[in-house]
Amino acid sequence: MGSSETVPGNTQTHNTPTPLTLGDRTFRSRLFVGTGKYSDAETMNAALEASGCEVVTVAIRRVDLNSGDNLLAQLDREKYFLLPNTAGCFNAEDAIRVCQLSRELGLGDWVKLEVLGDRKTLLPDPVGTLEACRELVADGFKVLVYSSDDPVLALRLQDAGATSVMPAGSPIGSGQGILNSNNLSIILEQLDVPVIIDAGVGTASDVTIAMELGAEGVLLNTGIAGAKDPVAMAHAMRHALDAGWFAARAGRIAKRRYAQASSPTEGVLGE
């Protein structure tokens, strides 16, 4: 679609999705990209650039006393909004501790909350997640919370004051895409806060499916960082998100069991 054309039903003239508003902030891109698992800073920077993202997730870890190497030292912090995660935390207390350290690191009040329940699946601990969400919101944090695809938990997290609820499409890093589109649709229908699909994206079509379901955005890391060509995959993810966003608003056709001719059935030669 050219930039001079107008999307029906939308007063804006554009060829990209509208910006995403979360709490009191607006982000130009709905694709949130993780900064983990890159082999080198050059590839990371090129992939982030190709993805068009504004929000990048980061982790808080002990400094490596034996090596000063840190890819993030080469990240252009002026260009991106850093969203610290609590990855690796298996209880609410540890997650809250990481959020407070993040604040001390100068990263502000925005956090991606993860309280994990199991090392093999990395699925969230719903009880610890809810507890940490409540406490962090009370402490003034803006909490974007990683959740399972359970619609009841998603509602509880919204009630606890989450800025965004981020259900997993499938387990973190699994590349299985969207496994339970029914549950995700229910979550999307029920919640008022923006829902971002987080985790499990394997390839571009997964992002499109998430957006077609009605997600406000997608967060991914391994799908890009682990691809053979991360920069090309980042490019694909960006366009997949746009495709899904437009498709969700375009009004798709109904599915039918049998064919329906696309060309006129009248005036066929030989009849």
Next chain:
Amino acid sequence: MSNQSNRFEIQLNGEVHQIEAETSVLDLVNSLPINPIAVAVERNKKIVPRSLHAETIIEAGDHIEVVTIVGGG
């Protein structure tokens, strides 16, 4: 001899670390062979705000954590 008695052990990022008496948090951070983007310091599970790094003196047996921002998803 006196040097020896002026040194003591702390836990730094989970490992035993020797420091001189009267070392401040700021001294410790500056002595580390690291070039982090930013650091935050915890002393015995309590954050030491950056504004207090210079005046906070580390004591024997303290558990010090020095953390930074790294790549993550």
